[in-house]
Amino acid sequence: MSYRYTVDSHTYDFPDLKSLLAKASPARSGDYLAGIGAATYEERMAAKLALADVALTTFLDEAVIPYETDEVTRLIVDSHDAAAFAPVRHLTVGGLRDWLLDDATDARVLAALAPGLTPEMAAAVSKLMRNQDLILVARKCRVVTRFRNTIGLPGRLSVRLQPNHPTDDLRGIAASMLDGLLYGSGDAVVGINPASDSVGALTRLWRMLDAVREHFDIPTQTCVLTHVTTQIEAIAAGAPIDLVFQSIAGTEQANRGFGIDLALLREARAAALALGRGTVGDNVMYLETGQGSALSANAHHGVDQQTCEARAYAVARELKPLLVNTVVGFIGPEYLYDGKQIIRAGLEDHFCGKLLGVPMGCDICYTNHAEADQDDMDNLLTLLGVAGVNFIMGVPGADDIMLNYQSTSFHDALYVRQALGLRRAPEFEAWLERMGVTDADGRLGDGRNALIAQLPRLALTA
Template identity: 65%
Template sequence: MSYSHIFGTTRWHFEDLRMLLARAAPHRSGDVLAGLAARSAEERIAAQYCLADVPLKAFLADALMPEVADEVSDLIAAQHASDAFAPVASLTVGAFREWLLGADGPAIAAVAWGLTPDMVAAVSKLMRNADLISVARKINVVRAFRTTVGLPGTIAARNQPNHPTDDPLGIAISAVDGLIYGSGDAVIGVNPATDSVSDYIRTTRLLDELRLTYDLPVQSCVLGHVTTAIEAINLGAPVDLVFQSIAGSQSANAGFGVSLSILREAQDAARALGRGTVGQDAMYFETGQGAALSSNGHHGVDQQTMEVRAYAVARAFDCLLVNTVVGFIGPEYLYDGKQIIRAGLEDHFCGKLLGVPMGCDVCYTNHAEADQNDMDLLLHSLANAGVNFVITVPGADDVMLNYQSLAHHDLAQLRETLGLTPAPEFAAWLAQHDILDRAGRVTGAQTWLQGAGAKLLEFGA
């Protein structure tokens, strides 16, 4: 079905819903690279006006990739719940935007399984940044393993103690550095330098030993490939969370070496271990705008819509964590700080609207037109939007992956500034060891560090 709209003195034509969504998207370098972006600001505005008049029901009848056999498209169709859709079924995309701005959190959460990713991507394209923040803020998506993540008034963090050679002492020291700033309640997660099964098991055991040594109410994760995790579980490794990068099409996921069936096998293996205490949400997914384009798996769909389709994959599983690594893929896809900030707010809004426990790696590569001031703006915007978690590293500089993220002290400052707290189980541990004072501020943890330091040397033995 084609779409058209008169804007100014010109009638603008869009040959199908796929093109309309692409032309209506805010400007970003990835869509330009793919030849999908609006060719002028006037065309973008015309597409947005046209998109606002499209009924939500049209997204159920007009497939974005009809020429492609795609298991993600099949999953999206199977997920749609007509009873949940009923409250908004008569609305256009523009009217849905108005409904979201006026509805309360429970009403929005109730329609989540009635929405498709394409509907959600469409409405986000009509929203200002403030709209994305105010709607996402109303939605709470709570998940649990050893900590409870996503409760109102909290923000969790992934403590990311990466090391260029996976040195055990280096990882342990870096992890403790994060702990004394209150980072780790989402997960202590290591990106391994190699993806061999033996190295995966060694680092998994190290993180579990760290947890047991300090009696930490946290979960750990080695971010190796999902098939490596499955093999490690079968060999008896103490795996808490299973990680995998995912995307919004079958071919893009194939580029990551995964399918829905492999992800289900991994979830079953992790569930069987039963290692959680307050919950058993044992999957951890990462996404990022541009992933499908970089693997030539976008099928002519704009990068933000493809990103939202990845959240349909995520919500099919028991996820504790899902995060967009928003600026990690590079300026070819998100050129500068403005595009990164917009993409981070879009991703968070769209994930929350679909019922996904969204976090964000507030980050950029060194060759992007961005800096830490941009990351400060995105961090505080996401915190106001109720983001579940962020990722922190020592000094904001990941020495293994060679990109810029948030520092541990950025998290501490944010919590103090906005009056946010860690996940309750982790907050209690921090208070017990006088790492947080009664006002929720980090103390420097000198007393705890005296004992922790002696134990740290054991991890290098």
Template identity: 60%
Template sequence: MNLTTTLRGERFTFGGLAEVLAKANEEKSGDQLAGIAARTESERVAAKMVLAETTLGEVVANPVIDPDVDEVSRLILDRLDVAAFAPFRGLTLGAFREWILDDATTGETLAAARDAITPEVAAGVAKLMSNKDLAVAAAKIRNVSRCRNTMGGRGVLGIRVQPNHPSDDLGGILLSAVDGLTYGCGDAVIGVNPATESVDVVESILRGLDRLIDAFAIPTQACCLAHVTTQLACLDRGAPVDLLFQSVAGTEAANRSFGVDLALLREGRERVLESHAARDVRWAGPQAMYFETGQGSALSAGAHHGVDQLTLEARAHGVARAFDPFLVNSVVGFIGPEYLFDERQIIRAGLEDHFVGKLLGLPMGIDVCYTNHAAADQNSADNLLLLLAAAGCNFFMGVPCSDDVMLNYQSTSYHDALAMRELFRLRPAPEFEAWLAERGLGRGASAVEHRKAAAHALRGLEAVLSETGSRP
């Protein structure tokens, strides 16, 4: 591959594909922290010029991390559909970008090509796109997944109810979950981040959420976002696990820092699917995994191998893709300003993560979020939320008042979810939408009907709390 170009009389030479990918990336504080970012805008443009002339075959032939030392690289190469890739092999990344954005290239066309697209190819073409390009291309693609309900269809926007509690009080968690349900949220998942990594606590949360879903016959799924081994220990005790959660990254070493490897994820998925088959539950489909990713995770673990954070994020998506997940989301601004410094960088990363995930075939959502020490605010989150809703994002977070009192970061609220559905004429998952309508909580319900339905839900919650041993 040609690693040299001239721009305005200045000659630029790069040391390999990983360097070209890093220096072609839009400005990110994490790449600067790693010492791999472009030093000038001219160098960034030169790297984009080289990248645009690089063929997809050259990208695949030059892994950014040696497969002999990294199982994620081996996974990526092993999963490549060689026959499907053949028509694309000689295409340059620049021409691939034009093909993706061409009106004649539909979402169905892109879906048919997903197994021919490696994470590095997806990251490379994203670096050649503007924010508008990323939104337009992603909006073409719908990746549908099924567990207790069906997510990702065109015109559907799901919301994860995130009823975290600083002391893992089950009563507080369930009350917050019911609050979100009355706003029409929770079709993606009722997902709790536990404050304590305890089998007893996680089991209690899983059983409480399952009892809530059962008591109200809610067509949704529950998840407690503890470590995969903690969730499997709960499964051994007979606790119900709808979705098995794990954070994943784009290198073997970074995943090891999370306490996981590919073998553990395979085992976990198999065990949860076996438990699904044994449970008396109507499952809409076979997906049983929930993954979170985020730019900067490998760098924060000292496991980035000199590779830029967008490319590593795409590789994390490659890991997720191997396990046929029901949900995937990037927690885009959560790691902090060391990796994404301000509003501009967070917005760019959110659009990149969403596009790359959808191009690779993932049911992609985004936690539109920021930490309080980043150069961002709620208007920043609103801007990204609007862009991603226009781009066809599968789901967002629903956090009470946008402020997670356990994780100490800012996300999006139940009201934000309603605003996006109203503004873009979007609906909840179809099974969930029918459930809302049956209970007077649907879009067409009057204020009086809605208040009555919410009051009924709170009365029903008292019975659930009593059964679970929690106080209202």
């Protein structure tokens, strides 16, 4: 089906839905690299106006990637909940925007709607929204998950403690881990991006993380971010794995580039569930995404990168994860050129994920060859805090010495919590107070606490 819009006697033609979505997308370098972005501001606005008049039911009839050739499309179509979709079935994309912004559309209504929306619907409506619209609607969405603590409650912001080390040195990782805990970070997960990929070296990391967690009786979860097949092997060998990690994308071909498919991800989730390590819930997956991943694998099928990203959330939703985060500026300026594009993408991803019922966090980050700096990250951090993001990253000094990119620090988490009155996950908050790290109001103490007192008895060998 083709689409068109006339502006001052000039008619813009869009041959299919994926072309219309691409031309309506805010400017970003990845879409231009793919040759699918709007050529002019006028063409982009014409596409937005045409998109606003598209009926939501169109997305059920016209797949941007064919059903027969893509298992993510099949997942989207086969799992669509017609009953949940019924309240908005009569709307256009523009009408959905107005409906989402209506005061009567609250958290309960949005939670009920989530199974009825497809990723393409979410991506489409996001393209019609200003940043403030993305923030306002995302703030109304609540996705709560549980493993050893509860993440995503209103007024709460969690932090992934990211104690990476370039040689996987146990003492170096433990030092960064304890540094983060003393700043009150780590309630989302303590997660390491390892330098090694051998099962033996990785198992030492899992055992060390688990030893520290058990030594201090920390109500959180740990994760080593290696390939899902390695984690399945390690589970079979008895490694103490809490969360299973995997990067995912929005097309079957891109996921094959990661060495995964839906069957493998389901197998990994079943393996983690069988361990029964959660104490307050069974959300056992940690998934990461990022705009541009399908394009970088030449697996985007002519679909714009933001719509591909939204399709990854259908994969995430299927797996009922504890955490999903968009690593928004990590892939580089070839896909998100500067701070403006990174900020917009982060708000889009958070909005689309939450709207689809996914527990979204964000690695608010950039690479050193992007036209961005830490002030841009401060802006995105603040905007996502207002929007109700579930979690952010906590990296020592905001500078990851293993992955060599810039993210957010333990201090940044303190800033946004203080500025916006946000608290930690309740179980973790109670533990910090019990250990004397924070007071009853969540403020850091003077360093004289049980965490420091117990350090001499902590064994780091595994």
